[in-house]
Amino acid sequence: MYPLLTRSTAHATSRPVQFTQQSRQSARRAPQLFHRQRKASYYFEAGRHTSLSLRLLLSQLREQKVAGHHRRTKDYLCMSMDNLLASIRPGIDDDAQSRQYFIALLRMHLSYLTDDEIKQLHDELKDAQFACNIVETIIDDEVYRDYGFSNGPPHSFNRTLMRTTDFFNFLEDLKVSSLESRTKFLDLDFSVSIRDALHSSFSEWNHSNKTMGDLHHSLFLIAKVLDFPIALHEIIIKSLVSKSTTVAAGQNSIFIDGRMVNAVMSESKGVLLSELLRDLLELLLTQKLFGIAAPPDKLTCAQRQQLYAAMAQIYANAPSSSGKDLKNCARAVLKYAADFGEIKIQPTTGVALGHAWIAPSLSLVPDKRKNHTDLGHRFMHSGFHLEPGNSQIREWPAHFMSAKENEETYPDQYAWPVRVPVDSIRLQAAAREVRHEWESLGLPYRFIGTEPEMRATGCRVTVWEAVQRGMTDDALTLFQHYNGGLPEPESPTELWQRFQGLMQWIEDLSTD
Secondary structure (H helix, E strand, O other), X not given: OOOOHHHOOOOOOOOOOOXXXXXXXXXXXXXXXXXXXXOOOOOOXXXXXXXXXXXXXXXXXXXXXXXXXHHHHHHHHHHHHHXXXXXXXXXXXXXXXXXXXXXXXXXXXXXXXXXXXXXXXXXXXXXXXXXXXXXXXXXXXXXXXXXXXXXXXXXXXXXXXXXXXXXXXXXXHHXXXXXXXXXXXXXXXXXXXXXXXXXXXXXXXHOOOOOHHHHHHHHHHHHHHOOOOOOHHHEEEEOOOOOOOOEEEEOOEEEEEHHHHHHHHHOOOOHHHHHHHHHHHHHHHHHHHHOOOOOHHHOOHHHHHHHHHHHHHHHOOOOOOOOHHHHHHHHHHHXXXXXXXXXXXXXXXXXXXXXXXXXXXXXXXXXXXOOOEEEEEEEEEOOOOOOOEEEEEEEEOEEEOOHHHHHHHOOHHHOEEEEEEEEHHHHHHHHHHHHHHHHHHOOOEOOOOOOOOOOOOXXXXXXXXXXXXXXXXXXXXXXXXXXXXXXXXXXXXHHHHHHHHXXXXXXXXXXX
């Protein structure tokens, strides 16, 4: 996605500047979801990714001690918030309805932050003198709206959705209504045991003959640690009614969608198994926390917040590691830490999907100058709707940006650098290799697929692949151990989080 940030007239400064964001669009009614039914392996929750982007920046601000780094992070937080506000302007013809929908969307995108995080967000933005004047220009010329042209300048009007005072008042109100801080939904030892079970399940599956019995064994490891009793004959393959998950629970039984089972059994790397484990973990945690067996889209907002907080707590743990081999690998990798390269991230906020790239060699975007292909629909919660539903999924021809194009579209001041355990020269070589391979195969740009076996092919996937290809054997051993049992990142923000966690774990491991 081309970034909203770079469409503004912002310039790098020592502190954030005020933005007046405008959109010029024909008036429309409140957004409606597609009604055609289509199942998918898991649905993308835009609000969770927005909140995660802001949470990672707030975490950086708490940890940074160097004034220059702190100032840059605060500037980036302001730009990310401005990006969020700019991306969710509804453009509805009715003034009151457009403002109400804007506020509801903003509330949804911040709903996964705790009260402490909302307070920190408020205080950091105040201290940074964050200012906003969110305006949308609505064209209400009926001829222009119907036919795309008019005999004279189309009639339009400006509408102000939010000013600075309104924004900070909104955060004050949101803090009052948000959930209390939820740093420990699960006992630490319990969350560690679940993470270890995910890792063991993934590892044993990859070393098995990949039969139905092996699949049962891998799933049983997760069910056992969460006290859900299942026997061999009690994994039932069937078509599920729910569109937001691939698993469901019965009386001492686990139902798995047949399409997902077929995809898992025919896939060699275990990527889809990790996604199936995620769905199973989600289901069993829902039973553990709330005593019900509901899919994610049937939970209340508060229940979804608690569920995802618990899952985040589990995923934040590295799998237990004993023995000297991994420690020796960590020490060998960190000997060359001064030469490590970095990837660049523009996080997922609001409707903007964000971007991930390796400058100057690898920056993949959809070529929207060419025709797209409609792939069907996927059940997801997009950034422009208040509830999940069926969304149209498209793919475009891929366009790899030149270094000049990339700098013009994603300037350094709008890029968040993330260090990775790969020599910078090797990283650039791997990035060029991935680019050449993508181009030779003619792969399209696809942020997300519509079927379990339809993999994403967007920017984050190219970066994820290039980093692995550039790793030494020691670094790759650590990478595979750390990520065993975890689903691949599904947004640039999750890519950032995963590599940040990997780097911290390697450093901690080397000093044990």
